[in-house]
Amino acid sequence: MLGLNKNDMRLLLIVAAMVALAPIILNPFPESSAMAQFNAGYPDLMQRFVIFGIFAIGFNILFGLTGYLSFGHAAFLGAGSYAGMWMLKLLSINVIPAIIFSTFIAGLISLAIGWISLRRSGIYFSILTLAFAQMAFSLAASVLTPITGGETGLQTNLNDPRVLPSFLGGGASDGGNIPKPSLFGMEMTASFKLPVAGWEWTFNWGYYVCGVIMLVAFYVAIRVFRSPFGLMLRAVKSNQQRMSYTGLNTRPYMLACFVISGMYAGLAGGLMAAMDPQVGAERMQWTASGEVVLMTILGGIGTLIGPVLGAGLIKYFENIFSKINSSLLHEWFAFLPDGLEDFIVAIIYPFIGKGWHLTLGLMFMAVIIFLPGGLVELGQRIARRFGKGRTANATGETKPAE
Amino acid sequence: MSKTNMTRRGVLKTGTLAGAGLAVPTIFTASSAAAFTNEPTGSSVTLGFNVPQTGPYADEGADELRAYELAVEHLNGGGDGGMLSTFSSKALDGTGILGKKVEYVTGDTQTKPDAARASARSMIEKDGAVMITGGSSSGVAVAVQALCQEAGIIFMAGLTHSNDTTGKDKKANGFRHFFNSYMSGAALAPILADRYGKDRKAYHLTADYNWGYTTEEAVRTSTEAMGWETVAAVKTPLAQTDFSSYVAPVLNSGADVLVLNHYGGNMVNSLTSAVQFGLRAAEANGKNFEIVVPLYSRLMAKGAGKNVAGIFGSTNWHWSLENVGGAKYAGTNAFVQSFGQKYGFPPSQAAHTTYCQTLLYADAVQRAGSFNPCAVAEALEGFEFDGLGNGKTLYRAEDHQCFKDVLVVKGKENPENEFDLLEIVDITPAEQVSYDASIFGGDLGSCNAGA
Numbered sequence: 001m002l003g004l005n006k007n008d009m010r011l012l013l014i015v016a017a018m019v020a021l022a023p024i025i026l027n028p029f030p031e032s033s034a035m036a037q038f039n040a041g042y043p044d045l046m047q048r049f050v051i052f053g054i055f056a057i058g059f060n061i062l063f064g065l066t067g068y069l070s071f072g073h074a075a076f077l078g079a080g081s082y083a084g085m086w087m088l089k090l091l092s093i094n095v096i097p098a099i100i101f102s103t104f105i106a107g108l109i110s111l112a113i114g115w116i117s118l119r120r121s122g123i124y125f126s127i128l129t130l131a132f133a134q135m136a137f138s139l140a141a142s143v144l145t146p147i148t149g150g151e152t153g154l155q156t157n158l159n160d161p162r163v164l165p166s167f168l169g170g171g172a173s174d175g176g177n178i179p180k181p182s183l184f185g186m187e188m189t190a191s192f193k194l195p196v197a198g199w200e201w202t203f204n205w206g207y208y209v210c211g212v213i214m215l216v217a218f219y220v221a222i223r224v225f226r227s228p229f230g231l232m233l234r235a236v237k238s239n240q241q242r243m244s245y246t247g248l249n250t251r252p253y254m255l256a257c258f259v260i261s262g263m264y265a266g267l268a269g270g271l272m273a274a275m276d277p278q279v280g281a282e283r284m285q286w287t288a289s290g291e292v293v294l295m296t297i298l299g300g301i302g303t304l305i306g307p308v309l310g311a312g313l314i315k316y317f318e319n320i321f322s323k324i325n326s327s328l329l330h331e332w333f334a335f336l337p338d339g340l341e342d343f344i345v346a347i348i349y350p351f352i353g354k355g356w357h358l359t360l361g362l363m364f365m366a367v368i369i370f371l372p373g374g375l376v377e378l379g380q381r382i383a384r385r386f387g388k389g390r391t392a393n394a395t396g397e398t399k400p401a402e
Numbered sequence: 403m404s405k406t407n408m409t410r411r412g413v414l415k416t417g418t419l420a421g422a423g424l425a426v427p428t429i430f431t432a433s434s435a436a437a438f439t440n441e442p443t444g445s446s447v448t449l450g451f452n453v454p455q456t457g458p459y460a461d462e463g464a465d466e467l468r469a470y471e472l473a474v475e476h477l478n479g480g481g482d483g484g485m486l487s488t489f490s491s492k493a494l495d496g497t498g499i500l501g502k503k504v505e506y507v508t509g510d511t512q513t514k515p516d517a518a519r520a521s522a523r524s525m526i527e528k529d530g531a532v533m534i535t536g537g538s539s540s541g542v543a544v545a546v547q548a549l550c551q552e553a554g555i556i557f558m559a560g561l562t563h564s565n566d567t568t569g570k571d572k573k574a575n576g577f578r579h580f581f582n583s584y585m586s587g588a589a590l591a592p593i594l595a596d597r598y599g600k601d602r603k604a605y606h607l608t609a610d611y612n613w614g615y616t617t618e619e620a621v622r623t624s625t626e627a628m629g630w631e632t633v634a635a636v637k638t639p640l641a642q643t644d645f646s647s648y649v650a651p652v653l654n655s656g657a658d659v660l661v662l663n664h665y666g667g668n669m670v671n672s673l674t675s676a677v678q679f680g681l682r683a684a685e686a687n688g689k690n691f692e693i694v695v696p697l698y699s700r701l702m703a704k705g706a707g708k709n710v711a712g713i714f715g716s717t718n719w720h721w722s723l724e725n726v727g728g729a730k731y732a733g734t735n736a737f738v739q740s741f742g743q744k745y746g747f748p749p750s751q752a753a754h755t756t757y758c759q760t761l762l763y764a765d766a767v768q769r770a771g772s773f774n775p776c777a778v779a780e781a782l783e784g785f786e787f788d789g790l791g792n793g794k795t796l797y798r799a800e801d802h803q804c805f806k807d808v809l810v811v812k813g814k815e816n817p818e819n820e821f822d823l824l825e826i827v828d829i830t831p832a833e834q835v836s837y838d839a840s841i842f843g844g845d846l847g848s849c850n851a852g853a
Contacts, residue, residue, distance in 0.1 A: 044523035142610050142639070151611030151640065152541045152566065153515045155548045158845045176574075176848030180552060189552070202527070276523070277552075278545050280515035319524055325508050354455040354510055 008222050011304060015218055019211040022046055023201045030198030034332065037324065040316055043191055043204035047275045048315045050207070050214040051268050056295040056307030057214075057221045058264020062257055063293070064302035065225070065233040069126045071289050072113065072133030076106040076262040078140060078284030080269025082148055085279045089160040093179045094169030095188065095209070095274035099267065106266020107259055114258035118251060121240065133289050141281035153280035156181075181274045183209055188275055206275050213271065214308075217264060222304060224260065233257055265292075294360075298367055300374030309375045314360065321356040438774045439554035439852030440530045447502040447773065449474070449760070450509065450531030452522050452546060453560065457513040458667050459538040461701050462752040466536055466560055467508060468745055469753035473760035476740070477504045484740040485761060488733040488789035493768040500767060511537055515545035522546050526553050532773050533558060535759050538752060540564030540613045547576035554852015556775045558759035561752040563665075563697055564613040565620070568803035569842025574849040575775055577782055577802045579762065580755045583613070584837055586696045586716040587620030589808035589830035591628050593714065598659065598692055600629035605657035607648055607672060609664050610637040617663045617696050633657040638664070638672070645672040649679050658686040661694045669695055670705035677709040698811050700750050703823035710813030710823065717809045717824070718755060719791055721748040726826045733791040748821050758790045762797075776849040794832070800839035801846070805832045 001009055018025065027041035040046070059073055080102035087098040117128040140148040148154060156178050164170035169182060180187045188206030195201075224230050232253050235243055243250050273279055282288070291314065299310025329345045329352070336344065351359045371377045442448070451470045454463035476484045479496030486494055498504050507529045509521030518537065525531040534550055535558035537543045543562035550557035551573040559567055559578040563586070568578050594602075604625060608614040614637070622632050633655050638648050649672065652660055660681060664672050676682075676693055684691040695702075698715030724734035737757065741749040749757070762782065770777035783799035792806040810828040817823050 039528070042524060042528040044520060044527050048520070142637075152544050152571070155545070155571075158847050173847075177850050178548075178552070178847065276519060276549070278515060278519055278548060280541070280545065282514045283516055319520065322510055323507070323521075323524065 002219070004219075004222060004226075008226065008304075012215070012219060012222065015305065015308070016215055019050065019215060022049070022211070023203050023207075024199075027199055027201060031200050032198060037328065038320060040320060041202060043189070043202060043207055044276075045315065045319050046204065046207045047210050047271075048319070049312045050210040051271045051275070052292075052295065052311035052315055053308040054210075054214050054217045054271070055265055055268035055292055056299065056311040057217055058261045058268070059292045060296050060302065060307040061221060061224055061264065062261035063296055064307075065230060065237060066254060066257055067237040068118075068121065068254070068258075069293065070117075070129040070258075070261070071126045071286065071293070072117075072129030072131075072136075073261070073265050073292050074284050074286070074288035075113070075133040075136040076110055076265035077269040077272075077288065078136065078279070078281070079109050080106040080266030081273045081279040081283055082140070082154060082269075083266070084270035084273035085154045085156075085277065088156055088181060088273065088277055089154075090163065092162055092164035092169035093156075093171075093181055094164075095181050095183055095271075097164075098181070098274050099213070099270045102270025102273065103263050103267045106269065107263040110259045110262025110266075111255070114255050114262070118254050118258060130286060130289070133284060134286055137281060137284040137286070140284055148281060149279070151281065153278055155279075156277045181206075181277055210271050210275065213267070217267065218304070218308070225304060229253065229256070294364060298364060298374055300376030303374070303376040306374050306376040313375070317356050317360050321352055321359060322354065324352040326353070437851070438776075440526065440532045442502055442530075442532055442773055445502060446505045447499055448525075448529055448531045449504060449506045449763075450522065450525035450529065450534040451506055451536050452509045452511050452518060452525065452534055453536040453756075454513045454538050454542075455508075455510040459513050459561075462538040462561055462666070462699070462750065463511070463536075465701070465750045465753040466538065466756045469741070469749060469757040470506065470536070470760060472741060472744060473757045474504050474506055477760070477764050481744070482736075482740045485733045485737050485757070485790055488736050489761060489765070490788040491765050491769065493765050494761070499764045500771070500773070504764070507531060511539075511542050511546075513539050513542060515541050518542040518546050519549050522549055523553075526555055531555070533763055535763070536560040536756060537562060540567055541611065543567050543578075544571045544612075547571065547573050551575045551847070551850055554775055554850045556763065556778050558763050560756045560759065562613075563617070565616040565842050566612060566844075568801045570844040572801050572803075572844045572846050574779060574802075574846045577759070577762075577779075577797065579759050579804045581716075581718045581806070581808055581835070582803070583617040583620040583696070585808050585835040586617065587622075587624035588835040588837075589716050589810055589828075590621065590694070590696060590714065591624035592830075593810045593828050594625060594659075594694065595628040595630075597714070599689070602630045602659050602689075602692075603633045603657045603687065604630055604659045604661050604694075605633050605652050605655055606635035606661045606663060607645070607652075608635055608637050609640055609668055611640050613665065614663045618661075621661055621663070621694075621696050630659075638668070640668070642668065643671055645675040646679070648672070649675045649681070652676070653679070653681065653684055653686065653691070656687070658689050659692045659694060661696065663696060665697055665699075666702060667705070669702050673706045673709050673713070682712075698824065699752065700748075700821065700823055701752075703813060704820065706813075711815045713813045714827065715811055717751055717811050719751045720809055720811060720824055720826060721821070722824075722826065723791065723809065723829075727793075727829050730793045731791055733789045737791055754791060758792075761790065762787075774851055776851045779849045796832075798839060801842075801844075803839075805836055807832050808835050 023041045027039045029035035029039055083105035084098035084102035087101045091097045113132045162170045162172055186205050191202050191204040193202050236250050295310035295314050296307045300306025333341045333344050453466045454460055475481045476486050478498055507525050511518035522534050533556045537560045540562045543559045547557045557576040565582050565584050606618050608618040662672050681691050693713050695715040698717045703710045721738045724731045738748050766778045766781040770781040782797050785797040788794050795804050795806040797804055808830045809826055811824040812827045814825045
């Protein structure tokens with residue numbers, strides 16, 4: 001179906017189910033329980049999960065297939081955000097022009113940057129992309145202030161023109177307030193809350209818009225991976241020189257791949273602007289480029305689902321772990337005797353709250369050392385273990401307990 | 403290419419699915435029963451304290467958080483009550499806000515607008531915060547203020563000094579207690595003209611971001627009105643740590659005053675660099691070379707050490723204000739005492755403004771009798787109060803900016819201890835730093851209660 005084989009179709013359906021049920025899956029703990037702190041099923045974070053999922057999927061098309069490590073993808077994310085934001089300001093508060101235009105602009109910019117950077121490979125390519133991204137960041141933060149809003153960033157305003165007719169989302173003001181980004185009248189922030197027993201599930205409209213776009217992006221990525229074009233990219237990864245010697249010009253393939261990847265980043269950027277109308281220059285900083293590399297490696301390079309998992313994990317840490325403060329820790333360990341409580345809190349404290357980077361770093365090291373294939377490899381190992389157990393039982397063989 | 407087979411059954415199936423899909427949005431339109439976003443229904447109310455815990459302003463953020471915790475303690479009837487006893491409005495009685503116990507959640511803004519908004523959104527969407535406050539940078543304040551406006555939440559700005567927060571980017575749901583660049587310029591200029599003369603030539607080093615621009619402009623305008631001349635204004639990157647290349651050309655530029663439009667770590671580094679280059683001891687145009695720092699804070703003075711001695715600047719509040727200015731500034735000592743008792747050192751101006759903001763919000767809710775942002779905003783607009791350490795203060799209705807006296811301070815020559823770093827030179831009365839609400843443009847819009 002849809003031009004996919006059975007396995008890929010199953011993967012797509014699993015991802016679709018996960019996206020659809022995320023508000024339920026991500027809220028495993030009842031509202032009133034002490035563990036509710038670890039719930040991630042609120043709109044902002046769910047939107048971030050899928051948006052960064054798109055970003056990482058796109059990055060993986062470049063890095064996973066061709067092995068070209070770009071350190072400048074944040075530039076496309078940021079450019080997409082600014083482009084989307086300007087559409088929200090000038091044209092209409094409807095998110096569709098914003099999303100289309102952001103993808104388009106990011107495509108243009110990645111074409112220009114790719115044109116130059118792809119003349120080199122390996123570390124030189126990485127450094128070139130990094131240089132371009134830092135350049136874009138500095139431009140956005142200072143020189144281009146009239147376009148980017150500088151350090152304060154860009155927001156929607158009461159005096160924006162929004163020239164389209166109002167049924168297409170035009171119009172500057174909504175009863176003295178700035179209108180919120182919407183899809184034909186459905187505001188991105190609109191949510192439907194469903195209390196079930198102790199739980200409260202929030203189904204957010206904006207999240208589902210992002211979710212559907214993520215599924216389309218995921219589907220396109222599968223098609224790219226399985227296409228002859230994808231095969232060509234894999235060949236570049238295994239031996240680019242040999243390809244050149246056989247008379248194939250790899251540059252058009254690489255450039256196309258780079259642009260596709262950049263457009264994914266732009267799409268993610270446009271969605272970020274559409275979900276939360278504020279763009280800051282730090283979205284282009286090299287740390288943001290590094291983050292997507294981490295996401296992809298953490299999840300599993302070159303796998304389809306890996307980058308999405310990696311993106312989810314990093315965003316979870318950033319938003320959930322960073323919010324645990326010492327008074328919460330004391331609350332949790334209050335059942336222990338005083339001295340022991342202070343001792344345990346003192347040990348855990350550096351790893352939570354503002355120390356969440358430390359925890360993430362340790363985990364990243366553990367994954368690199370023990371699971372070079374990322375979270376996907378972890379899943380495969382578990383599946384293999386259970387799979388083995390099943391076949392062993394079926395053949396009647398018994399294995400000594402380990 | 404893939405082949406498409408159309409069957410009657412297939413078309414029906416797809417049609418049903420598409421129909422169901424299209425019908426989904428209608429369940430989202432069901433409006434909830436709450437009158438406004440995060441209406442507190444239980445026995446407690448949650449406030450969101452969004453401060454920088456990492457990054458260049460982490461020191462200020464930590465001090466803000468201490469003040470918030472103190473304010474919550476006082477609102478819930480704990481401690482010695484701090485400024486509740488001196489505050490001119492007596493609506494608060496130490497039983498929380500409207501009888502609900504005050505609870506709080508904290509977040510890290512990282513001094514990045516994006517991170518600050520993510521943190522604020524999680525407070526609103528996940529923790530049900532009814533008010534967001536904090537921040538130590540104007541970029542963050544403007545970003546979070548816009549978010550709160552959109553979500554239907556009150557935003558009580560923390561340390562933000564740019565004119566834009568209550569100027570170009572003002573919002574109906576946002577309120578600022580702290581002073582701004584314009585007031586700094588207006589308060590400083592007369593003192594500078596008095597001490598250094600009216601025929602000075604100034605050289606500006608300006609942090610290359612929004613706050614730097616408005617501060618430079620404010621100081622330029624008000625000093626030029628006094629007869630000063632501006633020789634040059636050079637922008638320095640925000641992330642700069644070594645300012646020697648920026649300071650080196652100053653002495654030969656013909657200027658005899660250096661204005662450092664820097665804050666936090668920037669100011670500490672640039673000032674140190676300027677002193678190392680011997681600017682303090684130098685003479686230019688037959689006059690002593692002078693340095694001015696428009697926005698001062700005790701934490702910065704601490705960082706720059708004895709380099710701040712004799713350097714003028716302005717500040718929103720200082721812990722010695724009541725001792726110097728007298729009973730007019732009641733509240734200062736009460737606050738310093740209860741802060742000192744809890745943490746062992748005097749509060750910074752960042753701590754003071756955030757403590758005041760929390761109290762002002764709680765008081766407005768109490769007087770309005772509701773947590774509804776529109777009712778709270780109405781209670782705050784045009785509110786005149788006293789006893790929060792700054793003397794008589796007005797929350798102006800037109801731009802949600804507080805108007806109060808501004809302090810001109812000078813780095814102490816011989817500090818007695820590590821907290822006694824600034825000396826109050828002059829207290830500029832509020833009338834002298836007031837301006838017309840329309841000069842910065844912008845539009846408040848109308849209040850948004852969300853939901």
